[in-house]
Amino acid sequence: MARTQSTAYSREAWEAVTSDSDAQPDRHPVLATLYAEHRYMATLMKLLTEQLTALEHDEPVDAHVLYELMQYMSSFPDQYHHPREDMVYQRAAQLDPGLADSVDTLERDHDYLAKVGSDTLAAIQNWRSGTKPAKDIVAHGHEYVAALYRHMSGEEKIIFPHIERLLSDADWAELESEDLLAPVADPVFGTRVAREYRKLARSARRALREGAEDVAVGEWIGVEAMLEGLEVINIALDSGKAAARDHFEEALAENISIVEEAREQGGLVLVPLRCAMANTGHYFGFLRDCGQLLRDTGDDLVEVNRGMRQRLQFGRREGAGRKGDQTLH
Ligand SMILES: [Fe+2]
Numbered sequence: 309m310a311r312t313q314s315t316a317y318s319r320e321a322w323e324a325v326t327s328d329s330d331a332q333p334d335r336h337p338v339l340a341t342l343y344a345e346h347r348y349m350a351t352l353m354k355l356l357t358e359q360l361t362a363l364e365h366d367e368p369v370d371a372h373v374l375y376e377l378m379q380y381m382s383s384f385p386d387q388y389h390h391p392r393e394d395m396v397y398q399r400a401a402q403l404d405p406g407l408a409d410s411v412d413t414l415e416r417d418h419d420y421l422a423k424v425g426s427d428t429l430a431a432i433q434n435w436r437s438g439t440k441p442a443k444d445i446v447a448h449g450h451e452y453v454a455a456l457y458r459h460m461s462g463e464e465k466i467i468f469p470h471i472e473r474l475l476s477d478a479d480w481a482e483l484e485s486e487d488l489l490a491p492v493a494d495p496v497f498g499t500r501v502a503r504e505y506r507k508l509a510r511s512a513r514r515a516l517r518e519g520a521e522d523v524a525v526g527e528w529i530g531v532e533a534m535l536e537g538l539e540v541i542n543i544a545l546d547s548g549k550a551a552a553r554d555h556f557e558e559a560l561a562e563n564i565s566i567v568e569e570a571r572e573q574g575g576l577v578l579v580p581l582r583c584a585m586a587n588t589g590h591y592f593g594f595l596r597d598c599g600q601l602l603r604d605t606g607d608d609l610v611e612v613n614r615g616m617r618q619r620l621q622f623g624r625r626e627g628a629g630r631k632g633d634q635t636l637h
């Protein structure tokens with residue numbers, strides 16, 4: 309396991325490579341999306357590292373966030389980000405055969421990341437079910453973080469600048485006709501958060517907002533908790549709308565099939581009654597979904613409140629520690 313990283317493979321090295329890579333307004337949207345997804349993944353790697361450090365020191369960890377994080381990494385980047393890159397890299401290697409070796413290495417990295425990601429996810433599942441110790445997560449997780457930073461830094465240093473230089477508008481237009489490169493909403497960082505990633509999305513957005521340490525701690529934590537609370541409510545509203553739409557579409561399809569079936573059998577008399585019964589079933593199904601949604605939302609808001617109190621206590625302890633340090637000097 310590569311626990312001891314050379315500086316070339318560290319988070320700092322990756323950040324150094326990427327420090328000026330965002331300010332490119334002419335960048336093709338596909339490449340801009342790949343860069344943006346690197347930022348998102350780096351945010352998640354910071355969160356994962358925090359959780360791994362807590363596990364190493366027997367401190368409390370957020371098992372939901374840990375699981376959602378690796379579940380997301382194994383589903384979204386492995387299904388969209390890396391395969392899209394493979395497609396773009398292949399085109400770059402056709403235009404410049406000198407890139408073939410680098411492209412081959414990066415594509416093998418994708419396979420390796422998928423394997424270590426799935427090992428890490430399995431370790432988290434085994435730990436949650438009590439069948440394996442936390443140290444398995446720590447070993448696989450650190451390897452995953454190191455491998456992903458190493459990989460992203462290689463991509464941004466070696467291949468992305470070549471892609472920008474080599475691919476013409478016609479190349480991009482041809483690539484864009486492939487289904488794989490069609491825009492897909494990110495379930496954590498997109499405008500609509502998928503319900504199964506709601507805890508991860510809140511933690512990730514909080515991590516993105518970090519950097520405001522100089523603001524008065526209590527004031528900032530209060531604002532942050534309010535923003536988190538709004539996100540909980542937004543996610544719940546989105547989920548409620550999606551549930552209503554799903555039930556409406558299912559009810560409509562069922563009503564159409566009732567009418568068609570009755571027409572084929574030549575008797576329309578019972579159609580209104582059968583439709584009403586089907587619609588009532590969907591109505592109660594929708595109410596059940598709403599009940600679950602309200603319970604989840606209530607739990608999430610309680611959790612936000614608890615997190616705010618813990619961070620306030622931590623902030624006060626830190627503040628007291630800093631004052632103590634100052635008096636010693
Ligand atoms: Fe990649």
Ligand SMILES: [Fe+2]
Nearest residue numbers: 346393460463
């Ligand atoms: Fe990438």
